[in-house]
Amino acid sequence: MTAHNIAVIPGDGIGTEVTPEGVRALQAAAERFNLDLTFEDFDFASCDYYLAHGQMLPDDWKATLSRFDAIFFGAVGLPDKVPDHISLWGSLLQFRREFDQYINLRPCKLMPGIKSPLADRQPGDIDFYVVRENTEGEYSSIGGKIFEGTERETVMQETVMTRTGVDRVLKYAFELAKKRPRGKLTSATKSNGISITMPYWDERVKAMHTAYPEVDVDQFHIDILTANFVLHPDWFDVVVASNLFGDILSDLGPACTGTIGVAPSANINPEGKFPSLFEPVHGSAPDIAGQGIANPIGQIWCGAMMLDHLGHEDAGKAMLDAIESVLAKADTNVLTPDLKGQGTTRDLAQAIIEAI
Amino acid sequence: MTAHNIAVIPGDGIGTEVTPEGVRALQAAAERFNLDLTFEDFDFASCDYYLAHGQMLPDDWKATLSRFDAIFFGAVGLPDKVPDHISLWGSLLQFRREFDQYINLRPCKLMPGIKSPLADRQPGDIDFYVVRENTEGEYSSIGGKIFEGTERETVMQETVMTRTGVDRVLKYAFELAKKRPRGKLTSATKSNGISITMPYWDERVKAMHTAYPEVDVDQFHIDILTANFVLHPDWFDVVVASNLFGDILSDLGPACTGTIGVAPSANINPEGKFPSLFEPVHGSAPDIAGQGIANPIGQIWCGAMMLDHLGHEDAGKAMLDAIESVLAKADTNVLTPDLKGQGTTRDLAQAIIEAI
Ligand SMILES: CC(C)[C@H](C(=O)O)[C@@H](O)C(=O)O
Numbered sequence: 246m247t248a249h250n251i252a253v254i255p256g257d258g259i260g261t262e263v264t265p266e267g268v269r270a271l272q273a274a275a276e277r278f279n280l281d282l283t284f285e286d287f288d289f290a291s292c293d294y295y296l297a298h299g300q301m302l303p304d305d306w307k308a309t310l311s312r313f314d315a316i317f318f319g320a321v322g323l324p325d326k327v328p329d330h331i332s333l334w335g336s337l338l339q340f341r342r343e344f345d346q347y348i349n350l351r352p353c354k355l356m357p358g359i360k361s362p363l364a365d366r367q368p369g370d371i372d373f374y375v376v377r378e379n380t381e382g383e384y385s386s387i388g389g390k391i392f393e394g395t396e397r398e399t400v401m402q403e404t405v406m407t408r409t410g411v412d413r414v415l416k417y418a419f420e421l422a423k424k425r426p427r428g429k430l431t432s433a434t435k436s437n438g439i440s441i442t443m444p445y446w447d448e449r450v451k452a453m454h455t456a457y458p459e460v461d462v463d464q465f466h467i468d469i470l471t472a473n474f475v476l477h478p479d480w481f482d483v484v485v486a487s488n489l490f491g492d493i494l495s496d497l498g499p500a501c502t503g504t505i506g507v508a509p510s511a512n513i514n515p516e517g518k519f520p521s522l523f524e525p526v527h528g529s530a531p532d533i534a535g536q537g538i539a540n541p542i543g544q545i546w547c548g549a550m551m552l553d554h555l556g557h558e559d560a561g562k563a564m565l566d567a568i569e570s571v572l573a574k575a576d577t578n579v580l581t582p583d584l585k586g587q588g589t590t591r592d593l594a595q596a597i598i599e600a601i
Numbered sequence: 602m603t604a605h606n607i608a609v610i611p612g613d614g615i616g617t618e619v620t621p622e623g624v625r626a627l628q629a630a631a632e633r634f635n636l637d638l639t640f641e642d643f644d645f646a647s648c649d650y651y652l653a654h655g656q657m658l659p660d661d662w663k664a665t666l667s668r669f670d671a672i673f674f675g676a677v678g679l680p681d682k683v684p685d686h687i688s689l690w691g692s693l694l695q696f697r698r699e700f701d702q703y704i705n706l707r708p709c710k711l712m713p714g715i716k717s718p719l720a721d722r723q724p725g726d727i728d729f730y731v732v733r734e735n736t737e738g739e740y741s742s743i744g745g746k747i748f749e750g751t752e753r754e755t756v757m758q759e760t761v762m763t764r765t766g767v768d769r770v771l772k773y774a775f776e777l778a779k780k781r782p783r784g785k786l787t788s789a790t791k792s793n794g795i796s797i798t799m800p801y802w803d804e805r806v807k808a809m810h811t812a813y814p815e816v817d818v819d820q821f822h823i824d825i826l827t828a829n830f831v832l833h834p835d836w837f838d839v840v841v842a843s844n845l846f847g848d849i850l851s852d853l854g855p856a857c858t859g860t861i862g863v864a865p866s867a868n869i870n871p872e873g874k875f876p877s878l879f880e881p882v883h884g885s886a887p888d889i890a891g892q893g894i895a896n897p898i899g900q901i902w903c904g905a906m907m908l909d910h911l912g913h914e915d916a917g918k919a920m921l922d923a924i925e926s927v928l929a930k931a932d933t934n935v936l937t938p939d940l941k942g943q944g945t946t947r948d949l950a951q952a953i954i955e956a957i
């Protein structure tokens with residue numbers, strides 16, 4: 246029986262309501278599959294912590310969290326209290342960079358009982374992954390402002406891509422595509438407009454393809470690619486993209502499947518040198534926080550991805566199957582208001598836990 | 602009777618098939634509204650021109666085209682013959698920059714008889730404009746590569762925003778929003794991730810808003826904004842965005858209305874110091890070029906926008922009304938194959954011309 250230490254960071258808003266349910270679901274899966282999971286809670290990486298301490302994280306956060314096998318994260322950010330660029334750059338984006346979580350992986354999947362905004366699509370029609378580069382590219386902090394406060398005021402910000410950074414995300418995406426039934430990889434580019442970094446991205450895709458001749462590769466410019474997510478979501482299997490393009494596609498994808506409120510997201514350091522972090526796509530949702538009605542599925546689905554990552558794919562699959570079976574039953578006493586039910590966070594989580 | 606000189610640049614692929622029909626439709630509108638339009642054709646800004654001359658444009662293109670009141674453009678780019686970054690940066694992006702066409706304006710409108718990929722949306726539900734900054738931002742040519750060919754290889758590209766550049770596109774967007782019935786403006790940002798240029802964009806939106814207190818302003822990060830185009834397209838009235846974000850949104854918007862093959866795009870120099878350029882959103886479509894079956898609506902709709910811009914809003918409206926009335930009739934003998942009909946480019950154009 247392998248033991249895994251999990252750091253739990255609820256963060257802000259509904260993060261504090263859904264993480265405990267996610268932990269309970271993980272405990273249920275651990276019991277069924279005989280896994281040894283231990284959990285420890287942390288209050289940092291939240292806006293309350295920032296207001297009390299003047300920083301989002303304690304000085305020794307890196308040493309503290311490095312002891313864990315994974316981080317189970319809720320949501321961070323309360324723009325009315327702390328500006329986003331402080332709360333996010335001071336926490337989530339620190340983790341991604343300092344723990345070299347260079348893969349951001351998000352499934353886009355039509356689920357039973359969840360209405361897609363697209364016409365005439367059924368579960369099974371849409372099922373793909375977005376693999377996003379998570380440490381460099383358009384999210385660099387290099388740049389600045391000149392002639393401040395005058396008519397000549399100019400701001401600049403550098404996009405930075407390294408061969409190491411690009412190649413390792415491409416490698417991960419090719420490996421994933423190789424394992425998928427259709428073996429297909431789509432690259433997001435914009436080399437017709439962004440004339441330096443994007444042609445470089447294309448060049449590295451070509452180079453990496455030679456090592457994976459069995460993977461079927463195509464590419465689209467990001468503008469038409471977003472259009473194709475809406476028009477032809479069935480075309481996609483694995484989509485690989487730079488940091489910014491991946492950010493966009495991994496919100497748009499779940500929007501097309503109607504799952505943006507329930508989709509998970511994994512920030513992965515594939516080598517396991519540092520802990521990986523699992524967080525729902527939804528934010529802290531201050532508008533519904535405190536009412537106990539937040540949908541816990543995103544957090545539980547994160548748990549499933551975390552177990553996959555820790556090498557327990559059977560347990561991860563059981564958690565996802567439990568989610569799908571509860572959704573398929575469509576019991577409005579159990580479903581939360583976002584799914585047109587009258588259930589609470591606890592009700593819906595409980596139903597899923599029983600199904601596990 | 603005001604006279605207008607129009608430069609016609611068919612470009613590549615289906616561009617050469619749809620521009621003549623667009624010109625015929627404009628002539629019909631000119632006749633009905635008693636306008637004096639003259640047209641002159643140019644063969645440059647095409648890949649054939651490039652293959653013959655080693656450049657996309659003649660040396661004196663700027664002087665030549667400056668004599669015109671507007672440019673009526675087809676489509677450029679044939680990636681099998683000439684790489685996109687040559688054909689596009691050597692033509693369209695030159696025009697935008699050298700003629701200071703700092704506004705790219707695209708309508709997103711559900712049209713009768715055109716199926717939207719979104720469930721349960723009717724004509725009238727979606728009707729907004731994307732206003733894109735068209736000269737600076739993420740499309741700068743500043744940057745380069747270092748340590749080429751080694752493991753340390755790194756590429757950089759600068760995003761550049763100037764106060765002049767940002768303020769003038771915001772001003773245009775606020776003015777447009779002020780004239781629209783709902784008076785609403787949405788700003789596309791990403792200040793939670795792109796930490797220098799995007800907070801600057803937000804700051805300028807706030808500053809410009811003080812001059813337009815009657816306009817109702819909101820903002821979304823680009824990731825969730827693309828999601829909202831799919832989930833809540835009815836929320837939008839005028840959306841203003843940087844060059845890259847505007848590029849994405851102005852493909853995604855028409856995709857959501859099912860009009861990506863028929864939507865127009867205007868590259869505008871609002872002061873009229875230089876000619877503005879009108880081009881359909883669709884590309885040169887090499888796969889169907891030469892068959893006479895390309896849909897001419899995008900090109901004709903461009904004509905309508907061009908007449909609006911030249912101050913003939915009644916004539917522009919008549920052209921758009923003619924398009925809508927032909928679409929509403931849904932005569933499959935007239936509609937082109939992309940609209941599930943058996944008509945040719947000429948058939949569909951002819952029906953619209955008769956309606957004008
Ligand atoms: C062809 C390309 C450079 C161009 C752009 O990105 O601006 C196109 O997508 C557009 O929107 O007109």
Ligand SMILES: CC(C)[C@H](C(=O)O)[C@@H](O)C(=O)O
Pocket residue numbers: 333492793794824
């Ligand atoms: C909050 C924000 C900085 C973040 C990002 O853009 O990376 C978020 O959108 C995400 O996708 O995790």
